[in-house]
Amino acid sequence: MGNSLKAKMTVDKQFVLAEVDPRLYSSFIEHLGRAVYGGIYEREHPLADEYGFRQDVAALIREIGVPMIRYPGGNFVSGYNWEDGVGPVASRPQRLELAWRTLESNEVGTNEFIRWARELQSDVMMAVNLGTRGVDAARNLLEYCNHPSGSYYSDLRISHGYAQPHGIKTWCLGRQRLHSWRTRILLKMH
Structure with missing residues (x-):
């Protein structure tokens, strides 16, 4: 029958x-x-x-104990303009979302997500659009989220009702295609 491979595993807690x-x-x-x-x-x-966030869903997520949640997702982030999801909800534009062929209302955006994740005691991994946008838009989002005050985007966040910086420490560059690259870089750093 030829050579057959055999494997053995020992599990000891x-x-x-x-x-x-x-x-x-x-x-x-x-x-x-x-x-x-x-x-x-x-x-x-x-x-x-x-x-507007469902507390039954939040209770289930708390029960699981998710340590970190990436936002705003996978394919979606590749065409997302983060500026559409900040500021007064009534003033946010509705956009055609091309990855999923839907109409995006932008009711939930950066600040709403961060507030929700923090209520769940989960850290935030913020994804930046490197599909249709680039480094400049990413830099502006970083400034909006993390700079204390005195710059255009930090003062914009403050005008939206968030005086304190969000202090996001983990950033995802693009979506899945970059994950293996990012992981290799992180592994080399440790």
Whole structure:
């Protein structure tokens, strides 16, 4: 029958090679289907909080204990203009979302997501659009989220009701195509 390969595995919970980084159990949320609208956010739902986020869904996520959540997702971020998702919701533009062929209302954006994730005690990994945008838009989002005050984008955040910087520490460059590249860089850093 030829040579056959055999494998053997020994599992011993007392034998530990290393700690498992809790970020391994992270997740992401994307403006796709019912993930955001009708999933985590549904203003008219009887269990929605004052901001429109469903507390039944939040309770389940808290129970799981998701350490970090990437936003705004995968394919969606490749065509997303982050500026559309900040400021007064009534003034936000509705855009044709080409990845999923839907109309994006931009009711949920950067500040709403960050507030929601922090309520869940999850860290935020903010994704930047490197599909249709570039480094300049990414730099502006970083300034909006993290710079204290005195610059255009930090003062814009303040005018939107967020006096304190969000302090985002983990950033995703683009979407899945860059993940293996990013992982290799992170591994070389440790």
